Amino acid sequence: xxxxxxxxxxxxxxxxxxxxxxxxxxxxxxxxxxxxxxxxxxxxxxxxxxxxxxxxxxxxxxxxxxxxxxxxxxxxxxxxxxxxxxxxxxxxxxxxxxxxxxxxxxxxxxxxxxxxxxxxxxxxxxxxxxxxxxxxxxx
Numbered sequence: 001x002x003x004x005x006x007x008x009x010x011x012x013x014x015x016x017x018x019x020x021x022x023x024x025x026x027x028x029x030x031x032x033x034x035x036x037x038x039x040x041x042x043x044x045x046x047x048x049x050x051x052x053x054x055x056x057x058x059x060x061x062x063x064x065x066x067x068x069x070x071x072x073x074x075x076x077x078x079x080x081x082x083x084x085x086x087x088x089x090x091x092x093x094x095x096x097x098x099x100x101x102x103x104x105x106x107x108x109x110x111x112x113x114x115x116x117x118x119x120x121x122x123x124x125x126x127x128x129x130x131x132x133x134x135x136x137x138x139x
Contacts, residue, residue, distance in 0.1 A: 042116070042117070042118070042119070045116055046115065046116050046117070046122075048086075049086055049090060049113065049114075049115070049116055049127070050115075050127060050129075052081075052082060052085040052086050052090075053082060053090065053111050053113045053127060053129050054129045054131070055081070056077075056078040056079075056081035056082045056085070056091075056111065057078050057109045057110070057111045057129045057130065057131035058109075058131040058133075059077060059078065059081055060074035060075060060076075060077040060078030060079075060081070060094070060096065060109040060111075060131070061074055061078075061096075061106075061107050061108065061109040061131040061132060061133035062074075062133045063077045064077070064096050064107040064109065064133070065106070065107040065133035065134060065135050065136055066136050067136045067137070071096050071097065071098055071107055072096055073096075074096040074107055074109050075094040075095060075096035075109060078091070078094050078096075078109055078111055079091040079094050082094075082111070082113065087120075089114065089120075090113045090114050091111070091113060092112055092113055092114065092124065092125060093111070093112040093125060094109070094110070094111050094112075095109070095110045096108070096109045096110075098135065101132045101134075104134050104135075105134070105135045106132045106133060106134050106135060107132070107133050107135060108130060108131070108132055109130070109131045109133075110128065110129070110130045110131075111128070111129045111130075112125040112127065112128045113125070113126075113127045113128075113129075114126060114127065115127040
């Protein structure tokens with residue numbers, strides 16, 4: 001018995017004492033679930049920003065393709081929609097031009113925006129979306 005008591009005194013007894021293990025388990029599992037939840041929320045926000053930027057580019061292209069509407073108004077329209085939905089910091093670079101797409105004269109709106117990776121912070125110009133709309137004719 002004396003050797004066992006000596007081991008117990010020095011903390012070498014690996015018997016069934018599990019006091020405090022529930023607290024450690026709770027902290028570890030809680031931390032893991034918190035990180036997982038935040039990652040899912042961040043992914044959802046990144047997809048939301050991508051959808052907003054895409055819809056704004058499409059809306060800008062269709063607006064600029066109308067008859068008697070200048071092409072640059074499509075870029076302004078896309079920028080306004082992005083600013084309203086997710087903030088002006090995401091509408092960094094918006095270009096509108098005309099060109100041939102599939103043999104049809106079209107308006108092309110290209111938007112480069114921030115791709116959010118950690119909260120609202122992200123990679124500048126990490127997301128690029130291009131939308132096309134056929135130009136409306138007057139006749």
